[in-house]
Amino acid sequence: MSRSLYHSLFAVFGLFCAVTLSANAADYGLTKGTPTLKQAGPLAFGPDGILFVGDTLSAAVYAIDTGDHAGAAGQAEVNIAGVNAKIADMIGSTVDNTVINDMVVNPASGNIYLSVSRGRGPDAQPVLFRANQKGDIDEVSLKDVGFAVAKFDNAPKFDEGARRNPRLSAITDLQFNSGKLIVAGLSNEEFASKLRVLNFPFDGKEADTSIEVYHGAHGRLETQSPVRTFITYENQVLAAYTCTPLVTIPVDDLKGEKIMGKTIAELGNRNNPLDMIVYRKGQQDYLLMSNDSRGVMKMKLSKPDIDTADAISSRINGTAGLTYETMEQFQNVVQLDKLDSDHAIMLVANSDNSLDLKTVALP
């Protein structure tokens, strides 16, 4: 029998995590074991340090007890230059073959979680990393953790003989809201877009809702548009679509039948929304959204404004609906999350392919 010592100093943290999983396991129907992710894609935090990980290749979402719910959230600024290079070094790979898929903050501890692919081929390995408030990075061990998995019901329904089914539904975003996990996805075949709603603790039930979005001109509908990124606010889903409208959908309406979203803003052409957060400053709520070509947008939000906003239904010149301002101080922001009540954490891309984690004051 071999004795072993971990190479990394931070593994102690992982051991601490393993010890504390039992309470959550009981509360959330988790079982102890080692989840075998095929991919670590979009991330979201649920209650008590439960991390949801979207795994497109497994057609599943994993709920993993990180045991990380005892920190002092939001007391430090985290700034890590070249975070992708550091991770590449740790996993024994190159920057080019290290892909950061998503970044979220654990609201229970203020620690930052990153989902990573080691490699770009079909055998790329999934890894989760955590950056603590000192700026130390370590792998999140999945060995003997409390976890649960929700598999999506998209296995091939027909007899296909020995042929492999090439259809995959890419999970594009996850959000947890009041006991429900909302999952956005896009198929690599048909162009249908659905929001899935799963109860958590997972109970095997899934409601798939097709969202129709009224596109204004010519009295037309369109359903087949993938949600690029979304967030929940005042029990509404705020969804940004690839063709740039911002749409609201009541969470309570996501029951499995087709429903109508309301377009409350058009955010401009030649643009892809990437990530968004909601925060409060003073007495005002704001939406902050990063985009691939239109920078970071800030928009005032209020429940009455959303409730009473007219759905955009006529010819639009320029941007329309609720207004936004562009935050010129933020450039090339590829991931975004709220670090604490006053700060956001951003993953910022540099021209040399390096990525920096930066703490910024919420604007």
Next chain:
Amino acid sequence: MSNSKLLRLTSFERFATLIVGLSCLALQAPMACSEEPPAAKRHELCQGVTVALQQEPQPSFVITGLDLEQATSAIKITVVPDDQQRREVPPMLGRFVERDQSVVFEPRFPLSPALEYRVELIGELANQSQSRISPVFQLPKPAPQPQVYVTEVFPSSDTLPENLLKFYIHFSGPMSRGEAYQHVRLLHGADVVDRPFLELGEELWDAGQTRFTLFIHPGRIKRGLKPREEDGPAMVAGEEYSLEIDKRWVSADGQPLKDSYRKRFTVVEPDHQQLNPESWKIETPTRDSRLAVLLKFDEPLDHAMLMRVLSVQRRDGSSIHGKIQVSEHETQWSFTPDQDWEEGIYEIRIATNLEDRSGNSVARPFETKMQERAASQPSTHIAVEFIVN
């Protein structure tokens, strides 16, 4: 090398082993010094401490001259970064274990033949050592694999509708994820069409990464949306276009494609019509044969979905096993059974999300006028019945 020289060297190595043994005593780590070294080439980190890259069963580093605790605190193993100017490199993840009276560093992830790895002494032992080296290791490079090439692009026809929704690009081997949109271009004559594709960070591959789904940006297709209003459709009826796939796109093993690929096509009027199964024709087989049942469509349909969402079953719902083929530029679907047909009534079961090349499905057109919206949910499947006799 002569035998005598070899003998002399061997004698020297014996002498060195003695020194190593003395050094190990000084370090209070009596293990490993008198053991036969494994076949892998050993490098001396400092007097009495060696390391070798062992390839079997999994690549790992075998350290002699230190015990587990010493190795854990005194050995740092790093990848040699591609950017040599970089700051201090953190250690690779992994663990030190005792095995066969040596200390072995097992990397958390498999070592790559494409990379170099450095082993160095750190801490107190490094400070104490008069002369030390930090050897660099690399696994032998495997024989290069044949270069990947584009095998097919669907839709296969050389006339495509103005509101074409997507291309499927098939490759002969697994491709690399992350650079797809840098290597595909839509050309209108010699001009590059500006931002015609829906660029998704996820990149829509199949699990084996041999098929890539390339959507035309829906904002350039749908009427009444800003991208189309401002930039126009990505393609215009009556004009000639080509889809160009650059050979600099790399496969999963890091090699560029064997050749670039170009699909030339003429764009025709947009297709806004819902699929009409009543206009399809069926050719039925005879019993005691393994002839195919054929469905012939009045327009090309989505290749991937034709391969996936149609199946054949008996009237009682039991499945028939067989082989699906799609031909005639995706206007013909055939099913050849594994066993002879028996006399009876069968049906081809078709999911109503089956689409044409413009995203119109059996269930609905791609764009639906609000007043024409169906009040009830369409059924998920239709069945085309046929009789074998």
